[in-house]
Amino acid sequence: MLAANSREHVDCVSRVVRNAERLPQAPVPSLIFDSWRRSMEQHHLDPGSLQGPRILTEPLLKECRERAELFMRIASEQVSQLHHRVRHADYCVMLTDAQGQTIDHRVDAAIRSDCRKAGLYLGTCWSEAEEGTCGVATVLTSQAAVTVHKRDHFRAAFINLTCSAAPIFDPQGNLLGVMDASALQSPDDRRSQHLVRQMVAQSAQAIENAFFMHSAARHWVLQAHSTPGYVDSQPDLLLAWDQEGRLQALNSKARQALRRRFGQVPVHIGEVFDLDALRAVTDQSVQQLQWLGETGVLHVRVNTPRRQPARALPHAQVDPRVEEHLRLAVRVKDRNLPVLVQGETGAGKEVFARQLHARSARRDGPFVAVNCAAIPENLIESELFGYVAGAFTGASSKGMTGLLQQAHGGTLFLDEIGDMPLALQTRLLRVMAEGEVAPLGAAKTQAVDIQVICASHRDLAALVNDGRFREDLYFRLGCARVTLPPLRERTDKLGLINRLLEQEARSCAITVGIGQAALEALLGYAWPGNVRQLRHVLAYACAVCEGGTIQLTDLPVEVRGERVEVEVEHSASPERQVLLDALVRHRWKPLPAAQALGISRATLYRRVKQLGIDMPGKHP
Numbered sequence: 001m002l003a004a005n006s007r008e009h010v011d012c013v014s015r016v017v018r019n020a021e022r023l024p025q026a027p028v029p030s031l032i033f034d035s036w037r038r039s040m041e042q043h044h045l046d047p048g049s050l051q052g053p054r055i056l057t058e059p060l061l062k063e064c065r066e067r068a069e070l071f072m073r074i075a076s077e078q079v080s081q082l083h084h085r086v087r088h089a090d091y092c093v094m095l096t097d098a099q100g101q102t103i104d105h106r107v108d109a110a111i112r113s114d115c116r117k118a119g120l121y122l123g124t125c126w127s128e129a130e131e132g133t134c135g136v137a138t139v140l141t142s143q144a145a146v147t148v149h150k151r152d153h154f155r156a157a158f159i160n161l162t163c164s165a166a167p168i169f170d171p172q173g174n175l176l177g178v179m180d181a182s183a184l185q186s187p188d189d190r191r192s193q194h195l196v197r198q199m200v201a202q203s204a205q206a207i208e209n210a211f212f213m214h215s216a217a218r219h220w221v222l223q224a225h226s227t228p229g230y231v232d233s234q235p236d237l238l239l240a241w242d243q244e245g246r247l248q249a250l251n252s253k254a255r256q257a258l259r260r261r262f263g264q265v266p267v268h269i270g271e272v273f274d275l276d277a278l279r280a281v282t283d284q285s286v287q288q289l290q291w292l293g294e295t296g297v298l299h300v301r302v303n304t305p306r307r308q309p310a311r312a313l314p315h316a317q318v319d320p321r322v323e324e325h326l327r328l329a330v331r332v333k334d335r336n337l338p339v340l341v342q343g344e345t346g347a348g349k350e351v352f353a354r355q356l357h358a359r360s361a362r363r364d365g366p367f368v369a370v371n372c373a374a375i376p377e378n379l380i381e382s383e384l385f386g387y388v389a390g391a392f393t394g395a396s397s398k399g400m401t402g403l404l405q406q407a408h409g410g411t412l413f414l415d416e417i418g419d420m421p422l423a424l425q426t427r428l429l430r431v432m433a434e435g436e437v438a439p440l441g442a443a444k445t446q447a448v449d450i451q452v453i454c455a456s457h458r459d460l461a462a463l464v465n466d467g468r469f470r471e472d473l474y475f476r477l478g479c480a481r482v483t484l485p486p487l488r489e490r491t492d493k494l495g496l497i498n499r500l501l502e503q504e505a506r507s508c509a510i511t512v513g514i515g516q517a518a519l520e521a522l523l524g525y526a527w528p529g530n531v532r533q534l535r536h537v538l539a540y541a542c543a544v545c546e547g548g549t550i551q552l553t554d555l556p557v558e559v560r561g562e563r564v565e566v567e568v569e570h571s572a573s574p575e576r577q578v579l580l581d582a583l584v585r586h587r588w589k590p591l592p593a594a595q596a597l598g599i600s601r602a603t604l605y606r607r608v609k610q611l612g613i614d615m616p617g618k619h620p
């Protein structure tokens with residue numbers, strides 16, 4: 001039975017949402033009203049519910065905290081400081097991740113138990129879809145600092161709470177989490193919360209800036225404020241750019257300022273400031289700088305990279321996204337769940353799968369790689385499941401152990417899983433569910449203990465829609481989906497170039513370096529064939545360069561940025577595309593590509609030449 005004030009609240013929410021068009025003015029700010037409406041019409045929540053928020057189980061909370069480990073570490077000091085400033089007014093402080101799950105909190109012992117009852121506790125989930133309008137959820141949807149005051153809350157369970165919260169963004173503009181200060185009691189006038197909201201927003205910005213400085217240590221960083229005295233202690237704007245001047249990171253105020261001034265976020269620092277004027281700014285003192293083409297003056301300091309650029313650390317630097325994917329995938333794999341790796345062809349899916357195996361608990365077991373696209377369809381079944389002697393005409397007299405059995409105790413890597421025939425998908429699903437394999441012609445099944453990593457450069461969801469891939473298998477395999485970034489988007493390009501060059505040079509038994517112009521061309525090229533193409537280009541350059549340095553002229557013309565003279569009819573020909581697709585899918589191996597196309601190897605070579613296809617490793 002609802003108490004009178006709860007019933008009154010439920011009536012008010014229902015009346016306002018249902019009669020919005022007829023009311024001269026909503027009794028709550030429009031942000032809150034929009035959220036009430038979504039809570040009721042989109043999320044179908046009951047405003048009369050008195051239940052507290054959902055609480056994560058212990059293992060799930062642990063996982064969320066581990067995932068946000070760096071964010072929490074950087075934020076921790078500010079969470080404590082904010083709590084110190086508001087605790088005497090009986091506020092507790094919570095930090096949530098980008099899903100609204102509370103991963104850190106501070107509360108005084110005197111109100112801990114009441115806060116816990118009200119849901120202000122570690123592990124509580126505050127998404128709009130589950131809890132309706134509340135402080136954290138409103139920040140998640142509006143991405144701005146807000147106060148959700150008492151009866152602004154959607155559910156009657158929360159109408160005594162007052163929450164002021166603010167978003168925290170990473171240097172790429174993605175939401176990292178939400179900082180929140182909540183009280184169990186507060187004055188009825190919502191204006192009483194103005195100061196607390198300001199404090200929460202300030203703390204959120206301090207965390208954002210600290211996270212920014214941590215992430216941008218390898219770049220040039222400009223810190224700016226309209227008042228010189230605040231440039232170092234509380235910079236408003238933070239911008240970071242790399243050796244080539246490309247903007248790599250912005251704090252949210254800088255992102256907003258650039259959008260306001262230039263209509264969008266520019267790509268290069270030279271679009272934001274005059275480069276000569278910028279070069280004159282040092283890290284020795286705060287100086288004045290003007291926006292490009294504008295009169296407004298900023299007080300700025302420019303810091304040179306605090307960490308050495310990748311050139312000096314080719315081995316240590318790995319793209320943070322790839323490293324993070326790897327870290328999470330190891331955890332998933334060690335729980336015996338499959339991992340699905342997606343990414344463009346040549347992006348390094350197999351390399352990733354091998355690294356994953358090497359870091360997992362099964363590192364001492366076998367790693368068996370199967371390219372489903374490279375095995376002819378009529379052989380896949382026997383290759384995977386094996387067969388007993390005399391199972392079919394032409395079978396070896398000794399029988400054959402299937403790849404699944406070979407992977408027993410280790411990892412089975414199914415590359416190009418999208419090419420697996422439907423009938424085999426069904427059998428694979430059964431193996432994964434039952435942990436048993438039946439070789440062809442065998443009367444008994446064999447137990448197998450395998451972990452599966454799959455990879456595909458195709459859009460598996462689209463294959464499912466087309467009925468070419470089993471939906472249940474897609475969901476089973478894709479417990480954890482990792483999408484590797486294409487080479488053009490990787491931030492460790494320089495490190496990769498150095499590493500691959502070292503390997504190629506070693507295999508040719510030479511010592512080789514790269515000239516500046518060649519390096520710039522390698523860094524600036526879009527790499528449609530990803531790391532595989534980079535490796536081929538470097539192998540070629542190692543082979544042709546003279547004097548121990550790769551020059552621009554040692555690179556293929558398309559990488560140099562020169563126009564490739566391919567006859568239009570060639571480049572646009574559908575046959576050329578079909579040939580290219582087959583070659584790429586079969587890793588440029590002529591025989592399997594020819595077999596897949598149903599032509600002879602000689603015909604394939606002839607058409608490749610006629611259509612002007614440049615086979616890797618066959619540069620003139």
Ligand SMILES: Nc1ncnc2c1ncn2[C@@H]1O[C@H](COP(=O)(O)OP(=O)(O)OP(=O)(O)O)[C@@H](O)[C@H]1O
Pocket residue numbers: 343344345346347348349350351352415416455457500531532533535584585587
């Ligand atoms: N991180 C890396 N370090 C060194 N070499 C790499 C890396 N990633 C990929 N490569 C190289 O790039 C090539 C392609 O890698 P890989 O086969 O793993 O890509 P893929 O995305 O699985 O390709 P496909 O889409 O054809 O299956 C290989 O020669 C591999 O050695």
